[in-house]
Amino acid sequence: MNNLTRKLTFFAALLAVWQALAWSGLWAEYIFPSPLGVVQTLVRGFQNGTYLIGIVTSMQRLVIGFGISASIGILSGLAIGRSKLLDETVGSIALGLQTLPSICWLPFAILWFGMSETAIFFVVIMGALLAITTATEAGVKNTPPLYLRAARNLGAHGWKMYALVIFPAALPEIITGMKLGWSFAWRSLMAAELLYASTSLGLGYLLNMGRELNDMSRVMAVMLVIIAIGLVVDRLIFAPIETRVRARWGLSG
Amino acid sequence: MKLEIRDVTKTFQSKNGALTALDAVDLDVQAGEFVCLLGPSGCGKSTLLNVIAGLDAPTRGHARMDGKPIQGTGTDRVMIFQSAALFPWLSVFDNVKFGLNMIGVPKPERQVIARKYLQMVHLAEFEQASVHELSGGMQQRVAIARALALNPDVLLMDEPFGALDAQTRDLLHDELQTIWTETRKTILFVTHNVREAVVLGDRVVVLSARPGRIKKIFTIDLPRPRQIESYAVVDLAREIMAVLKEDVLASTRDADARLLQTLEAQMVGDDVL
Numbered sequence A: 001m002n003n004l005t006r007k008l009t010f011f012a013a014l015l016a017v018w019q020a021l022a023w024s025g026l027w028a029e030y031i032f033p034s035p036l037g038v039v040q041t042l043v044r045g046f047q048n049g050t051y052l053i054g055i056v057t058s059m060q061r062l063v064i065g066f067g068i069s070a071s072i073g074i075l076s077g078l079a080i081g082r083s084k085l086l087d088e089t090v091g092s093i094a095l096g097l098q099t100l101p102s103i104c105w106l107p108f109a110i111l112w113f114g115m116s117e118t119a120i121f122f123v124v125i126m127g128a129l130l131a132i133t134t135a136t137e138a139g140v141k142n143t144p145p146l147y148l149r150a151a152r153n154l155g156a157h158g159w160k161m162y163a164l165v166i167f168p169a170a171l172p173e174i175i176t177g178m179k180l181g182w183s184f185a186w187r188s189l190m191a192a193e194l195l196y197a198s199t200s201l202g203l204g205y206l207l208n209m210g211r212e213l214n215d216m217s218r219v220m221a222v223m224l225v226i227i228a229i230g231l232v233v234d235r236l237i238f239a240p241i242e243t244r245v246r247a248r249w250g251l252s253g
Numbered sequence B: 001m002k003l004e005i006r007d008v009t010k011t012f013q014s015k016n017g018a019l020t021a022l023d024a025v026d027l028d029v030q031a032g033e034f035v036c037l038l039g040p041s042g043c044g045k046s047t048l049l050n051v052i053a054g055l056d057a058p059t060r061g062h063a064r065m066d067g068k069p070i071q072g073t074g075t076d077r078v079m080i081f082q083s084a085a086l087f088p089w090l091s092v093f094d095n096v097k098f099g100l101n102m103i104g105v106p107k108p109e110r111q112v113i114a115r116k117y118l119q120m121v122h123l124a125e126f127e128q129a130s131v132h133e134l135s136g137g138m139q140q141r142v143a144i145a146r147a148l149a150l151n152p153d154v155l156l157m158d159e160p161f162g163a164l165d166a167q168t169r170d171l172l173h174d175e176l177q178t179i180w181t182e183t184r185k186t187i188l189f190v191t192h193n194v195r196e197a198v199v200l201g202d203r204v205v206v207l208s209a210r211p212g213r214i215k216k217i218f219t220i221d222l223p224r225p226r227q228i229e230s231y232a233v234v235d236l237a238r239e240i241m242a243v244l245k246e247d248v249l250a251s252t253r254d255a256d257a258r259l260l261q262t263l264e265a266q267m268v269g270d271d272v273l
Protein backbone atom coordinates (compact mmCIF):
# COMPACT_ATOMS: atom_id res chain seq x y z
CA MET A 1 0.00 0.00 0.00
CA ASN A 2 1.44 3.34 -0.88
CA ASN A 3 1.18 6.51 1.13
CA LEU A 4 -1.93 7.84 -0.51
CA THR A 5 -3.98 4.66 -0.31
CA ARG A 6 -2.97 4.25 3.31
CA LYS A 7 -4.18 7.76 4.07
CA LEU A 8 -7.41 7.32 2.12
CA THR A 9 -8.16 4.01 3.82
CA PHE A 10 -7.59 5.60 7.20
CA PHE A 11 -9.94 8.48 6.50
CA ALA A 12 -12.59 6.20 5.04
CA ALA A 13 -12.41 4.01 8.14
CA LEU A 14 -12.59 7.03 10.40
CA LEU A 15 -15.68 8.33 8.61
CA ALA A 16 -17.28 4.90 8.70
CA VAL A 17 -16.73 4.55 12.46
CA TRP A 18 -17.97 8.07 13.01
CA GLN A 19 -21.09 7.47 10.93
CA ALA A 20 -21.73 4.16 12.69
CA LEU A 21 -21.42 5.78 16.13
CA ALA A 22 -23.81 8.54 15.09
CA TRP A 23 -26.35 6.00 13.83
CA SER A 24 -26.04 3.95 17.02
CA GLY A 25 -28.03 6.67 18.76
CA LEU A 26 -25.85 6.68 21.87
CA TRP A 27 -25.75 10.47 21.84
CA ALA A 28 -28.18 13.10 20.72
CA GLU A 29 -27.66 14.45 17.19
CA TYR A 30 -26.89 17.97 18.44
CA ILE A 31 -24.05 16.61 20.62
CA PHE A 32 -22.71 14.05 18.20
CA PRO A 33 -23.65 14.85 14.62
CA SER A 34 -23.07 12.37 11.83
CA PRO A 35 -20.54 13.19 9.13
CA LEU A 36 -23.42 13.37 6.68
CA GLY A 37 -25.14 15.90 8.92
CA VAL A 38 -22.01 18.01 9.05
CA VAL A 39 -21.68 17.91 5.29
CA GLN A 40 -25.32 18.94 4.92
CA THR A 41 -24.80 21.88 7.27
CA LEU A 42 -21.69 22.81 5.37
CA VAL A 43 -23.50 22.81 2.04
CA ARG A 44 -26.40 24.78 3.49
CA GLY A 45 -24.02 27.29 5.02
CA PHE A 46 -22.41 27.92 1.66
CA GLN A 47 -25.73 27.98 -0.17
CA ASN A 48 -27.32 30.62 2.02
CA GLY A 49 -24.19 32.73 1.94
CA THR A 50 -23.42 32.92 5.67
CA TYR A 51 -20.10 31.10 5.30
CA LEU A 52 -19.10 33.24 2.40
CA ILE A 53 -19.77 36.39 4.41
CA GLY A 54 -17.89 34.84 7.33
CA ILE A 55 -14.91 33.94 5.19
CA VAL A 56 -14.80 37.31 3.46
CA THR A 57 -15.12 39.20 6.76
CA SER A 58 -12.40 37.21 8.49
CA MET A 59 -10.06 37.21 5.51
CA GLN A 60 -10.44 40.94 5.09
CA ARG A 61 -9.41 41.52 8.68
CA LEU A 62 -6.61 39.05 8.37
CA VAL A 63 -5.20 40.34 5.10
CA ILE A 64 -5.33 44.00 6.14
CA GLY A 65 -4.01 43.33 9.63
CA PHE A 66 -1.32 41.03 8.34
CA GLY A 67 -0.33 43.54 5.67
CA ILE A 68 0.14 46.22 8.30
CA SER A 69 2.09 43.79 10.49
CA ALA A 70 4.34 42.75 7.64
CA SER A 71 5.15 46.33 6.63
CA ILE A 72 5.89 47.49 10.15
CA GLY A 73 7.61 44.23 11.06
CA ILE A 74 9.93 44.17 8.07
CA LEU A 75 10.90 47.83 8.39
CA SER A 76 11.54 47.63 12.11
CA GLY A 77 13.34 44.30 11.72
CA LEU A 78 15.66 45.84 9.10
CA ALA A 79 16.37 48.77 11.41
CA ILE A 80 16.89 46.66 14.53
CA GLY A 81 19.10 44.19 12.70
CA ARG A 82 21.48 46.94 11.60
CA SER A 83 21.57 49.12 14.72
CA LYS A 84 23.12 47.97 17.95
CA LEU A 85 21.30 50.65 19.88
CA LEU A 86 17.87 49.70 18.52
CA ASP A 87 18.70 46.06 19.04
CA GLU A 88 19.49 46.54 22.71
CA THR A 89 16.39 48.67 23.31
CA VAL A 90 13.48 47.99 20.96
CA GLY A 91 14.85 44.59 20.00
CA SER A 92 14.81 43.31 23.54
CA ILE A 93 11.24 44.52 24.05
CA ALA A 94 10.14 42.76 20.87
CA LEU A 95 11.79 39.58 22.06
CA GLY A 96 10.12 39.83 25.46
CA LEU A 97 6.66 40.61 24.13
CA GLN A 98 6.89 37.71 21.74
CA THR A 99 6.35 35.34 24.63
CA LEU A 100 2.94 36.88 25.26
CA PRO A 101 0.13 34.92 23.53
CA SER A 102 -1.30 37.57 21.26
CA ILE A 103 -4.92 37.12 22.35
CA CYS A 104 -3.78 38.60 25.67
CA TRP A 105 -3.78 41.90 23.81
CA LEU A 106 -7.57 41.81 23.52
CA PRO A 107 -8.44 43.39 26.90
CA PHE A 108 -5.81 46.02 26.21
CA ALA A 109 -7.26 46.66 22.76
CA ILE A 110 -10.83 46.89 24.05
CA LEU A 111 -9.84 49.42 26.69
CA TRP A 112 -8.05 51.54 24.15
CA PHE A 113 -10.27 51.19 21.11
CA GLY A 114 -13.58 50.09 22.59
CA MET A 115 -15.70 47.33 21.09
CA SER A 116 -14.69 48.21 17.56
CA GLU A 117 -13.18 46.79 14.43
CA THR A 118 -9.98 48.57 15.40
CA ALA A 119 -9.65 46.40 18.48
CA ILE A 120 -9.78 43.26 16.35
CA PHE A 121 -7.23 44.67 13.91
CA PHE A 122 -5.00 45.51 16.82
CA VAL A 123 -5.02 41.92 18.03
CA VAL A 124 -4.32 40.57 14.55
CA ILE A 125 -1.49 43.03 14.04
CA MET A 126 0.09 42.20 17.38
CA GLY A 127 -0.28 38.52 16.56
CA ALA A 128 2.00 38.65 13.54
CA LEU A 129 4.12 41.72 14.20
CA LEU A 130 6.67 40.39 16.64
CA ALA A 131 7.27 37.15 14.77
CA ILE A 132 7.92 39.06 11.56
CA THR A 133 10.10 41.64 13.31
CA THR A 134 12.32 39.11 15.03
CA ALA A 135 12.63 36.93 11.91
CA THR A 136 13.59 39.93 9.77
CA GLU A 137 16.07 41.04 12.39
CA ALA A 138 17.62 37.56 12.47
CA GLY A 139 17.74 37.48 8.69
CA VAL A 140 19.56 40.79 8.60
CA LYS A 141 22.04 39.70 11.24
CA ASN A 142 22.68 36.47 9.35
CA THR A 143 23.35 38.18 6.05
CA PRO A 144 26.63 36.71 4.84
CA PRO A 145 29.25 39.46 5.36
CA LEU A 146 30.59 38.56 1.94
CA TYR A 147 27.45 39.94 0.25
CA LEU A 148 27.84 43.19 2.14
CA ARG A 149 31.51 43.50 1.28
CA ALA A 150 30.90 42.67 -2.35
CA ALA A 151 28.05 45.18 -2.51
CA ARG A 152 30.05 47.94 -0.82
CA ASN A 153 32.86 47.21 -3.18
CA LEU A 154 30.50 47.64 -6.15
CA GLY A 155 29.43 51.04 -4.88
CA ALA A 156 26.35 50.18 -2.80
CA HIS A 157 25.51 52.32 0.20
CA GLY A 158 22.59 54.02 1.92
CA TRP A 159 19.06 52.97 1.06
CA LYS A 160 20.15 51.03 -2.02
CA MET A 161 22.20 48.81 0.25
CA TYR A 162 19.11 48.15 2.37
CA ALA A 163 16.64 47.70 -0.46
CA LEU A 164 18.79 45.83 -2.96
CA VAL A 165 21.15 43.81 -0.77
CA ILE A 166 20.22 43.50 2.89
CA PHE A 167 16.49 42.99 2.31
CA PRO A 168 16.81 40.35 -0.42
CA ALA A 169 19.60 38.61 1.48
CA ALA A 170 17.28 38.33 4.48
CA LEU A 171 14.26 37.35 2.40
CA PRO A 172 14.30 33.60 3.10
CA GLU A 173 14.14 34.24 6.84
CA ILE A 174 11.59 37.03 6.37
CA ILE A 175 9.31 34.64 4.49
CA THR A 176 9.63 32.02 7.20
CA GLY A 177 8.77 34.74 9.74
CA MET A 178 5.77 35.81 7.67
CA LYS A 179 4.53 32.25 7.50
CA LEU A 180 4.78 31.97 11.27
CA GLY A 181 3.28 35.42 11.72
CA TRP A 182 0.38 34.52 9.46
CA SER A 183 -0.49 31.48 11.55
CA PHE A 184 -0.26 33.52 14.76
CA ALA A 185 -2.47 36.23 13.27
CA TRP A 186 -4.99 33.65 12.08
CA ARG A 187 -5.19 32.11 15.55
CA SER A 188 -5.55 35.43 17.30
CA LEU A 189 -8.21 36.55 14.86
CA MET A 190 -10.29 33.46 15.52
CA ALA A 191 -9.87 33.91 19.25
CA ALA A 192 -10.77 37.58 19.07
CA GLU A 193 -13.86 36.92 16.97
CA LEU A 194 -14.95 34.21 19.36
CA LEU A 195 -14.43 36.19 22.53
CA TYR A 196 -15.85 39.33 21.15
CA ALA A 197 -18.60 38.20 18.90
CA SER A 198 -21.10 41.02 19.26
CA THR A 199 -20.14 43.10 16.25
CA SER A 200 -18.08 40.72 14.23
CA LEU A 201 -19.48 38.50 11.53
CA GLY A 202 -16.36 36.47 10.90
CA LEU A 203 -15.82 32.75 11.16
CA GLY A 204 -15.21 32.98 14.90
CA TYR A 205 -18.65 34.50 15.23
CA LEU A 206 -20.21 31.65 13.25
CA LEU A 207 -18.46 29.21 15.54
CA ASN A 208 -19.90 30.92 18.55
CA MET A 209 -23.34 30.99 16.97
CA GLY A 210 -23.23 27.20 16.59
CA ARG A 211 -22.59 26.96 20.30
CA GLU A 212 -25.43 29.32 21.17
CA LEU A 213 -27.83 27.36 18.98
CA ASN A 214 -26.64 24.15 20.62
CA ASP A 215 -25.81 22.79 17.18
CA MET A 216 -22.65 20.73 17.05
CA SER A 217 -22.91 20.16 13.31
CA ARG A 218 -22.68 23.92 12.76
CA VAL A 219 -19.66 24.10 15.05
CA MET A 220 -17.93 21.28 13.23
CA ALA A 221 -18.78 22.62 9.79
CA VAL A 222 -17.24 25.97 10.63
CA MET A 223 -14.22 24.24 12.13
CA LEU A 224 -13.74 22.44 8.82
CA VAL A 225 -13.89 25.74 6.96
CA ILE A 226 -11.27 27.21 9.32
CA ILE A 227 -8.98 24.21 8.90
CA ALA A 228 -9.37 24.36 5.12
CA ILE A 229 -8.42 28.03 4.98
CA GLY A 230 -5.39 27.45 7.17
CA LEU A 231 -4.23 24.56 5.00
CA VAL A 232 -4.83 26.36 1.73
CA VAL A 233 -2.89 29.45 2.77
CA ASP A 234 -0.03 27.47 4.24
CA ARG A 235 0.30 24.86 1.51
CA LEU A 236 -0.71 26.82 -1.56
CA ILE A 237 0.76 30.22 -0.77
CA PHE A 238 3.54 30.22 1.81
CA ALA A 239 5.08 26.79 1.34
CA PRO A 240 5.70 27.12 -2.45
CA ILE A 241 7.11 30.64 -2.08
CA GLU A 242 9.36 29.49 0.73
CA THR A 243 10.62 26.48 -1.22
CA ARG A 244 11.26 28.48 -4.36
CA VAL A 245 13.10 31.28 -2.57
CA ARG A 246 15.25 28.88 -0.58
CA ALA A 247 16.18 26.98 -3.72
CA ARG A 248 17.07 30.14 -5.61
CA TRP A 249 19.10 31.52 -2.69
CA GLY A 250 20.97 28.21 -2.65
CA LEU A 251 19.78 27.33 0.86
CA SER A 252 18.08 24.00 0.24
CA GLY A 253 20.32 20.96 0.32
CA MET B 1 46.82 54.33 -12.70
CA LYS B 2 49.78 53.81 -10.45
CA LEU B 3 49.27 52.09 -7.13
CA GLU B 4 51.65 52.84 -4.28
CA ILE B 5 51.66 50.90 -1.06
CA ARG B 6 53.77 52.56 1.58
CA ASP B 7 54.70 51.11 4.95
CA VAL B 8 51.29 49.42 5.21
CA THR B 9 50.95 47.75 8.58
CA LYS B 10 47.82 46.13 9.90
CA THR B 11 47.34 45.01 13.48
CA PHE B 12 44.16 43.26 14.55
CA GLN B 13 43.06 43.48 18.15
CA SER B 14 41.64 40.19 19.35
CA LYS B 15 40.93 38.52 22.69
CA ASN B 16 44.38 36.96 22.72
CA GLY B 17 46.05 40.31 22.23
CA ALA B 18 47.25 42.11 19.15
CA LEU B 19 48.03 40.27 15.95
CA THR B 20 50.13 41.87 13.27
CA ALA B 21 48.96 40.65 9.90
CA LEU B 22 51.03 42.96 7.71
CA ASP B 23 54.28 44.59 8.64
CA ALA B 24 55.60 47.60 6.74
CA VAL B 25 54.72 46.47 3.25
CA ASP B 26 56.05 48.66 0.44
CA LEU B 27 55.03 47.93 -3.10
CA ASP B 28 54.60 49.91 -6.30
CA VAL B 29 52.33 48.60 -8.99
CA GLN B 30 52.46 50.25 -12.42
CA ALA B 31 49.40 51.04 -14.44
CA GLY B 32 48.38 48.00 -16.44
CA GLU B 33 50.66 45.69 -14.53
CA PHE B 34 49.65 42.18 -13.49
CA VAL B 35 51.06 41.40 -10.04
CA CYS B 36 50.58 38.07 -8.28
CA LEU B 37 50.86 37.69 -4.51
CA LEU B 38 52.03 34.44 -2.96
CA GLY B 39 52.56 33.61 0.68
CA PRO B 40 51.77 31.18 3.46
CA SER B 41 48.25 31.08 4.80
CA GLY B 42 47.52 33.90 7.23
CA CYS B 43 50.38 36.09 6.05
CA GLY B 44 47.99 38.93 5.24
CA LYS B 45 47.39 38.63 1.49
CA SER B 46 43.65 39.17 1.82
CA THR B 47 44.28 41.92 4.33
CA LEU B 48 46.47 43.73 1.83
CA LEU B 49 43.77 43.53 -0.85
CA ASN B 50 41.18 44.73 1.66
CA VAL B 51 43.32 47.75 2.46
CA ILE B 52 43.64 48.59 -1.22
CA ALA B 53 39.92 48.02 -1.77
CA GLY B 54 39.24 50.36 1.14
CA LEU B 55 37.26 47.68 2.97
CA ASP B 56 39.85 47.82 5.76
CA ALA B 57 41.99 50.71 7.02
CA PRO B 58 45.69 50.11 7.69
CA THR B 59 46.97 50.66 11.21
CA ARG B 60 50.00 52.47 9.85
CA GLY B 61 51.07 53.59 6.41
CA HIS B 62 48.80 54.06 3.44
CA ALA B 63 47.95 53.05 -0.08
CA ARG B 64 47.73 55.66 -2.85
CA MET B 65 46.28 55.65 -6.32
CA ASP B 66 48.06 58.15 -8.56
CA GLY B 67 49.20 59.96 -5.47
CA LYS B 68 45.74 60.15 -3.91
CA PRO B 69 45.47 58.35 -0.56
CA ILE B 70 42.84 55.58 -0.57
CA GLN B 71 40.02 56.23 1.82
CA GLY B 72 37.10 53.85 1.83
CA THR B 73 35.76 51.81 -1.04
CA GLY B 74 35.57 53.15 -4.56
CA THR B 75 34.52 51.68 -7.85
CA ASP B 76 37.94 52.42 -9.32
CA ARG B 77 39.11 49.33 -7.40
CA VAL B 78 36.95 46.24 -7.51
CA MET B 79 37.51 43.02 -5.60
CA ILE B 80 36.79 39.52 -6.86
CA PHE B 81 36.47 36.94 -4.12
CA GLN B 82 37.23 33.23 -4.00
CA SER B 83 33.54 32.38 -3.82
CA ALA B 84 32.12 34.50 -6.57
CA ALA B 85 29.86 36.37 -4.12
CA LEU B 86 27.16 36.82 -6.76
CA PHE B 87 23.75 37.84 -5.48
CA PRO B 88 21.51 34.78 -5.82
CA TRP B 89 18.33 36.86 -5.91
CA LEU B 90 19.43 38.49 -9.16
CA SER B 91 19.75 36.97 -12.61
CA VAL B 92 23.18 36.79 -14.20
CA PHE B 93 22.38 39.91 -16.22
CA ASP B 94 21.20 41.86 -13.17
CA ASN B 95 24.29 40.81 -11.26
CA VAL B 96 26.50 42.28 -13.95
CA LYS B 97 24.39 45.45 -13.97
CA PHE B 98 24.44 45.75 -10.17
CA GLY B 99 27.42 48.07 -9.83
CA LEU B 100 26.25 50.22 -12.74
CA ASN B 101 22.92 50.68 -10.98
CA MET B 102 24.72 51.63 -7.78
CA ILE B 103 26.73 54.38 -9.41
CA GLY B 104 23.70 55.69 -11.28
CA VAL B 105 24.39 54.72 -14.89
CA PRO B 106 21.14 55.15 -16.88
CA LYS B 107 19.23 51.96 -17.63
CA PRO B 108 19.73 51.61 -21.40
CA GLU B 109 23.45 52.14 -20.99
CA ARG B 110 23.61 49.52 -18.25
CA GLN B 111 22.20 46.94 -20.64
CA VAL B 112 24.73 47.68 -23.33
CA ILE B 113 27.68 47.60 -20.95
CA ALA B 114 26.54 44.44 -19.18
CA ARG B 115 26.03 42.65 -22.51
CA LYS B 116 29.49 43.64 -23.65
CA TYR B 117 31.20 42.13 -20.61
CA LEU B 118 29.03 39.02 -20.53
CA GLN B 119 30.13 38.47 -24.10
CA MET B 120 33.74 39.01 -23.08
CA VAL B 121 33.48 36.16 -20.55
CA HIS B 122 31.53 34.01 -23.06
CA LEU B 123 28.32 33.89 -21.08
CA ALA B 124 26.07 35.94 -23.35
CA GLU B 125 23.56 33.13 -23.67
CA PHE B 126 23.26 32.80 -19.88
CA GLU B 127 22.00 36.32 -19.37
CA GLN B 128 18.70 35.24 -17.86
CA ALA B 129 20.01 32.27 -15.88
CA SER B 130 19.92 32.40 -12.13
CA VAL B 131 23.07 32.06 -10.12
CA HIS B 132 22.39 28.61 -8.71
CA GLU B 133 22.15 27.22 -12.23
CA LEU B 134 25.78 28.07 -12.98
CA SER B 135 28.91 26.04 -12.33
CA GLY B 136 31.64 27.47 -10.11
CA GLY B 137 33.71 28.50 -13.11
CA MET B 138 30.77 30.24 -14.76
CA GLN B 139 29.96 32.06 -11.53
CA GLN B 140 33.52 33.30 -11.33
CA ARG B 141 33.29 34.56 -14.91
CA VAL B 142 30.10 36.43 -14.06
CA ALA B 143 31.92 37.96 -11.08
CA ILE B 144 34.69 39.09 -13.43
CA ALA B 145 32.15 40.61 -15.82
CA ARG B 146 30.41 42.31 -12.90
CA ALA B 147 33.69 43.87 -11.83
CA LEU B 148 34.77 44.85 -15.34
CA ALA B 149 31.40 46.49 -16.03
CA LEU B 150 32.37 49.25 -13.62
CA ASN B 151 35.47 49.86 -15.69
CA PRO B 152 37.74 50.00 -12.62
CA ASP B 153 41.39 50.90 -12.88
CA VAL B 154 42.40 48.12 -10.54
CA LEU B 155 41.08 44.58 -10.22
CA LEU B 156 41.77 42.92 -6.87
CA MET B 157 41.45 39.17 -7.17
CA ASP B 158 41.59 37.09 -3.97
CA GLU B 159 42.19 33.46 -4.94
CA PRO B 160 39.44 33.77 -7.55
CA PHE B 161 40.12 30.35 -9.05
CA GLY B 162 41.08 28.60 -5.81
CA ALA B 163 37.92 26.54 -5.62
CA LEU B 164 37.89 25.41 -9.26
CA ASP B 165 39.12 22.20 -10.86
CA ALA B 166 42.34 22.27 -12.86
CA GLN B 167 40.77 22.26 -16.35
CA THR B 168 38.38 25.09 -15.57
CA ARG B 169 41.23 27.01 -14.00
CA ASP B 170 43.42 26.65 -17.10
CA LEU B 171 40.56 27.86 -19.25
CA LEU B 172 40.04 30.87 -17.03
CA HIS B 173 43.77 31.63 -17.06
CA ASP B 174 43.56 31.92 -20.83
CA GLU B 175 40.45 34.07 -20.64
CA LEU B 176 41.90 36.31 -17.97
CA GLN B 177 45.08 36.82 -19.98
CA THR B 178 43.00 37.77 -23.02
CA ILE B 179 40.83 40.13 -21.00
CA TRP B 180 43.86 41.71 -19.44
CA THR B 181 45.48 42.20 -22.83
CA GLU B 182 42.28 43.79 -24.14
CA THR B 183 41.47 46.00 -21.17
CA ARG B 184 44.91 46.67 -19.70
CA LYS B 185 43.62 46.75 -16.16
CA THR B 186 46.02 46.82 -13.26
CA ILE B 187 45.53 43.47 -11.55
CA LEU B 188 46.57 42.28 -8.10
CA PHE B 189 46.03 38.57 -7.94
CA VAL B 190 46.36 36.48 -4.77
CA THR B 191 46.92 32.76 -5.18
CA HIS B 192 48.27 29.68 -3.47
CA ASN B 193 49.17 28.16 -6.78
CA VAL B 194 52.73 29.02 -7.74
CA ARG B 195 52.40 28.05 -11.38
CA GLU B 196 49.24 30.08 -11.68
CA ALA B 197 51.19 33.06 -10.42
CA VAL B 198 53.92 32.48 -12.99
CA VAL B 199 51.48 32.03 -15.85
CA LEU B 200 49.59 35.21 -15.07
CA GLY B 201 51.96 37.69 -13.46
CA ASP B 202 54.36 40.30 -14.76
CA ARG B 203 55.78 40.07 -11.28
CA VAL B 204 55.29 37.58 -8.48
CA VAL B 205 55.55 38.96 -4.96
CA VAL B 206 56.34 36.43 -2.24
CA LEU B 207 55.30 37.38 1.28
CA SER B 208 56.83 35.93 4.41
CA ALA B 209 54.88 34.10 7.10
CA ARG B 210 53.01 36.30 9.56
CA PRO B 211 53.60 39.13 10.06
CA GLY B 212 53.50 39.48 6.29
CA ARG B 213 56.49 41.26 4.82
CA ILE B 214 57.68 41.28 1.26
CA LYS B 215 60.23 38.56 1.04
CA LYS B 216 61.17 38.53 -2.59
CA ILE B 217 59.86 39.84 -5.86
CA PHE B 218 60.29 37.85 -9.07
CA THR B 219 59.95 39.44 -12.47
CA ILE B 220 58.45 37.06 -14.99
CA ASP B 221 59.86 37.84 -18.41
CA LEU B 222 58.24 35.00 -20.33
CA PRO B 223 56.39 35.76 -23.56
CA ARG B 224 52.59 35.59 -23.47
CA PRO B 225 50.29 33.78 -23.76
CA ARG B 226 51.91 31.39 -21.33
CA GLN B 227 51.04 27.76 -20.89
CA ILE B 228 50.89 26.33 -17.39
CA GLU B 229 52.70 23.14 -18.41
CA SER B 230 55.51 24.83 -20.37
CA TYR B 231 59.06 24.17 -19.21
CA ALA B 232 59.83 27.83 -18.65
CA VAL B 233 56.82 28.23 -16.36
CA VAL B 234 57.58 25.07 -14.45
CA ASP B 235 61.23 26.00 -13.95
CA LEU B 236 60.41 29.43 -12.61
CA ALA B 237 57.66 28.01 -10.43
CA ARG B 238 60.12 25.61 -8.88
CA GLU B 239 62.51 28.43 -8.08
CA ILE B 240 59.73 30.46 -6.46
CA MET B 241 58.45 27.45 -4.60
CA ALA B 242 61.81 26.94 -2.98
CA VAL B 243 61.67 30.48 -1.59
CA LEU B 244 58.10 30.06 -0.47
CA LYS B 245 58.74 26.73 1.16
CA GLU B 246 61.27 28.11 3.63
CA ASP B 247 58.54 30.19 5.16
CA VAL B 248 55.92 27.54 5.09
CA LEU B 249 58.30 25.19 6.90
CA ALA B 250 59.12 27.85 9.46
CA SER B 251 55.49 28.06 10.41
CA THR B 252 53.68 25.23 12.16
CA ARG B 253 50.09 26.11 11.59
CA ASP B 254 47.56 23.66 10.25
CA ALA B 255 46.59 25.66 7.23
CA ASP B 256 50.26 25.74 6.30
CA ALA B 257 50.55 22.01 6.59
CA ARG B 258 47.84 21.91 3.97
CA LEU B 259 49.64 24.44 1.82
CA LEU B 260 52.80 22.39 2.15
CA GLN B 261 50.94 19.37 0.91
CA THR B 262 49.69 21.22 -2.14
CA LEU B 263 53.13 22.63 -2.75
CA GLU B 264 54.60 19.17 -2.57
CA ALA B 265 51.93 17.87 -4.89
CA GLN B 266 52.87 20.62 -7.30
CA MET B 267 56.55 19.72 -6.94
CA VAL B 268 55.88 16.09 -7.68
CA GLY B 269 53.91 17.24 -10.69
CA ASP B 270 56.97 19.13 -11.87
CA ASP B 271 59.30 16.20 -11.46
CA VAL B 272 57.07 14.10 -13.63
CA LEU B 273 57.39 16.62 -16.42
Ligand SMILES: Nc1ncnc2c1ncn2[C@@H]1O[C@H](COP(=O)(O)OP(=O)(O)OP(=O)(O)O)[C@@H](O)[C@H]1O
Pocket: B012, B013, B014, B019, B020, B021, B039, B040, B041, B042, B043, B044, B045, B046, B047, B048, B210, B255
Ligand atom coordinates in the same frame (compact mmCIF):
# COMPACT_ATOMS: atom_id res chain seq x y z
N1 LIG C 1 38.93 40.91 10.97
C1 LIG C 1 39.95 40.27 11.55
N2 LIG C 1 40.07 40.27 12.89
C2 LIG C 1 41.10 39.64 13.48
N3 LIG C 1 42.07 39.01 12.83
C3 LIG C 1 42.02 38.98 11.49
C4 LIG C 1 40.96 39.61 10.78
N4 LIG C 1 41.16 39.42 9.46
C5 LIG C 1 42.29 38.71 9.36
N5 LIG C 1 42.82 38.45 10.58
C6 LIG C 1 44.07 37.74 10.83
O1 LIG C 1 45.09 38.35 10.09
C7 LIG C 1 45.95 37.38 9.53
C8 LIG C 1 46.03 37.58 8.04
O2 LIG C 1 44.78 37.24 7.46
P1 LIG C 1 44.54 37.20 5.91
O3 LIG C 1 43.15 36.78 5.70
O4 LIG C 1 44.97 38.47 5.31
O5 LIG C 1 45.53 36.04 5.45
P2 LIG C 1 45.76 35.43 4.01
O6 LIG C 1 47.18 35.62 3.67
O7 LIG C 1 44.75 35.95 3.07
O8 LIG C 1 45.50 33.90 4.31
P3 LIG C 1 44.86 32.79 3.35
O9 LIG C 1 45.93 32.41 2.40
O10 LIG C 1 44.56 31.66 4.28
O11 LIG C 1 43.68 33.39 2.72
C9 LIG C 1 45.39 36.03 9.93
O12 LIG C 1 46.14 35.54 11.00
C10 LIG C 1 43.98 36.31 10.35
O13 LIG C 1 43.62 35.45 11.39
Ligand SMILES: [Mg+2]
Pocket: B045, B046, B047, B158
Ligand atom coordinates in the same frame (compact mmCIF):
# COMPACT_ATOMS: atom_id res chain seq x y z
MG1 LIG D 1 43.08 35.12 2.09
